[in-house]
Amino acid sequence: MTEPERIVIVGSGLAGASAAAGLREGGYSGAVKIIGQESHRPYELPALSKDLLLGDAEEPNWVHEAGYYGEHDIELIGSTAITQLHLGNRVLVDENGGEHSYDRLLLATGSQPRTLPVPGGALPGLHLLRTLDDSRELRATLTEGARVVVIGAGWIGCEVASAARKHGAEVTVVEPLSLPLHRVLGDTIAGVFRDLHAEHGVTWRLGTGVTELIAGESGEVGGVRLADGSTLDADVVVVAVGASPRTALARQAGLELSEETGGGVDTDATLRSSAPDVFAAGDIAAHFHPRYGRRVRVEHWSNAKDQGTHVAANLLGAHENYTASPYFFTDQYDLGMEYRGLADPFTDELVVRGDLGAREFTAFWLHDGAVAAAMNVNMWDDGDALQALVDNAKQVSADDLRTADLGSLV
Ligand SMILES: Cc1cc2nc3c(=O)[nH]c(=O)nc-3n(C[C@H](O)[C@H](O)[C@H](O)COP(=O)(O)OP(=O)(O)OC[C@H]3O[C@@H](n4cnc5c(N)ncnc54)[C@H](O)[C@@H]3O)c2cc1C
Incomplete structure (x- = not known):
């Protein structure tokens, strides 16, 4: 299979930057261009509402060192919005009228924070938090x-x-x-x-x-x-x-969107969109997840990082399904938490192991007796076991989840 000569990535967030790195790490030697609206080089978002806001850090976690893009021959164009996508002749047009041709395209345009549709909803001085x-x-x-x-x-x-x-x-x-x-x-x-x-x-x-x-x-x-x-x-x-996926470009181009996931770009299990040369990753991707048998759109850090890395091989012609379980984390005061999987807390059975009052516990949600999600709060020793229980949708009794050694249940 011949490799594409030019790969363009729209969006210089975590998904876009991870995909560019994945292309180079996979040995791709063609042209790689990232075009993003951001004036800063790619950075991760979680610290924006944690370490930076707490005053514990001045700088975000940059996805790569400043010199990385030049050293890896990745053209990073910042402060530039793409406004048109022409699927027929594979051309993007930016806000200045500049044209960018591609052989394969990755849309990694992320999400935008919602505003309030009430009187005064656009008053000056209001704060949104995305950048x-x-x-x-x-x-x-x-x-x-x-x-x-x-x-x-x-x-x-x-x-x-x-x-x-x-x-x-x-x-x-x-x-x-x-x-x-x-x-x-x-x-x-x-x-x-x-x-x-x-x-x-x-x-x-x-x-x-x-x-x-x-x-x-x-x-x-x-x-x-x-x-x-x-x-x-x-x-x-x-x-x-909340946030909504930034799909203006995909919509303008006529790509299929998924209403069931709040309007993300429809992709198959390999992150390929309804146009064969166009892929999507990160917050914007309404990805068909083989394990869940339906489209899933995940607005979380690990999904952006892992889908970005994963899609690189598929941009070069592989057909690998993306099958990772959703994962996210939060830190609030002295509470740290990780959540793996996907559950409906109103229909799935909740099982708590540990002490809710002391805020040291793991919560499980069972769907038809199988582990759909696990959330550890201020408990850090069982990550691998929790991951395996969720990834394998393990059938486990509530009693065992409460008391047994979790490693023995995997
Ligand atoms: C404050 C905050 C805290 C978070 N904390 C956590 C956390 O603790 N744990 C967790 O799991 N997740 C967290 N998340 C979510 C997680 O960071 C995101 O899911 C992830 O960063 C999404 O990455 P992305 O690359 O898909 O999108 P983004 O990071 O949104 O990047 C998309 C980029 O595309 C650009 N773009 C959009 N349209 C265009 C266009 N037409 N032309 C050019 N450029 C364009 C945007 O400017 C943006 O830079 C947090 C998010 C925020 C905002």
Whole structure:
């Protein structure tokens, strides 16, 4: 099979940069070009709501050293958005009218944070958190006594609340659901996170949405009106209501999108899109997962890194399925957590091993008696066993999960 001469990657995030590295590590000697809107070279996002916001680091985790791209003959074009994709003649057009031809294309355009569709939803001064610049701007506002309102109690909202409390800010988190992280964790485990934040001084406004963002005297956002009619004055307002895949380019080009996963780019199990020369990886990919028998779109760090690396061989003509289980992690105050797998906490059976109250436990979700997901909180010794239980969808009794040596169950 002849190798493609030119591979172009749109998006200079973790998936895009990992794919470029994978191409070179796989021995590919043709042209590799990454085109991204970011002005910074590729970096990882998790520290933006953790170490950087906490003040424990000044720099993000760069995906590669500054010299890496030049040394590996990878052309990295920053501060440039691609606005058109022409599948017929395999050409991309950037915002300046520049054209970029490809033989194989990887779309790794990631996600964009959602905004609030309410009056005042675009007021100046509102904070979203997706980029290094967003994180640095937000960090500068998190000071002793600052009144911080976080809208949305998902992972990023919870991590922002944790960082803001560390800096002595007065933090209120507003969430329309009855518990933080409720959709992913269900009642019992989400309750652990509610209590964690409450113990660290966060004020919860659960079960109520935001109906308006209110301008202060400066014209910048200065408050939030809630669905129950009350208002919160704020020095800092952070909108953390989730992200959506950046599919404008894919949509314009006519690639098939997947409504079932919130609009990602449809790919087969090898990450190939509906156009044979175009692949997708990372947050944007609605990938057909052979084990789950359906499309899965995962907005997490390991998925971006691993799919990026994996897709490199397929860009060169291999047909390898991507089969990894989803994995993610969070750090909030003194709680560290890893979650492996994919479960529905409202229909799967929850089994807890360890001590919920002490926040040292592993939660399992069983689907028809098989391990669908495992989440270890402040317990770090069983990672390999948990991975194997999830990867193999192991049939295990709830009693064994609670008490047996986990390694013996694999
Ligand atoms: C604050 C924060 C904290 C997180 N923490 C965790 C965590 O603790 N654990 C975890 O597992 N996951 C975490 N995640 C999620 C994880 O980081 C992402 O899933 C992952 O980085 C996605 O990588 P990606 O390469 O697919 O997309 P992105 O990192 O979004 O990169 C896509 C890039 O494409 C560019 N782009 C988009 N459209 C165009 C275009 N038309 N032209 C040119 N460039 C374009 C964008 O500017 C962007 O730079 C976090 C995310 C955020 C925002």
